[in-house]
Amino acid sequence: MLEESRGADKAEVYKKLHENLMMAEYLFGSNANEGKLEFWDAAMAEPPVIDSAEVLAYSGYDGTRGTILLRSVAIDPKKGTAARNKLYNYEVVPQGAAFQLTVAGQNLCDAEIGMLLFALDGFNSFIYPVTLGAMGSVGMGRFCFEFQDIRCLNRDNFQSWITDAVQNGHAGYENLPLLSEQARKKRIQEFKESFLEQIR
DSSP: OHHHHHHHHHHHHHHHHHHTOOHHHHHHOOSSSOOSEEEOOOEEEEOOOOOHHHHHHOTTEETTTTEEEEEEEEEOTTTSSEEEEEEEEEEEOOTTOEEEOOEEESSOOHHHHHHHHHHHGGGGOSSSOOOOSSOGGGTTTOOOOOOOOOBOOOTTTHHHHHHHHHHHTOOSGGGSOBOOHHHHHHHHHHHHHHHHHHHO
């Protein structure tokens, strides 16, 4: 009986959590639910162009990985000087490297697609850009994000996609219908309106 009561209490807690979730929590996930997005591995599509002078300057450059191994030392918080025996290495990607990333989503409403597009465009901000990794305050982790294509399957185009797949023997993400530039902008606008509605 006690176990059933605990189970019911837990179910009630999760129900209340779900009732108060914001759009970002539904999309990216939270402690109460899994997200709707999958961020696939971002493979390096183009290694950075490094000339011979830069190779000499970067003593830890690895041409096969396209990365540089740098060294630094931790600072003693009390003295403000280099901490004894606290040398460490960290790996960075030089400017000019290009990565290719696939983001897949399931059961997204139009406003959630708009939120994702709006968030990814944050990498291109000149005022306060989104960065990846550590040391963003010293200029690391900066990216310029470009959309190659956005594909969207919904109940309006599902039947034609299935018919085309059966007739031509193809399947997979590459043959999903493309989302037009106009449709992208419409979804971003829908997200903005939905977001403003949530914070009122």
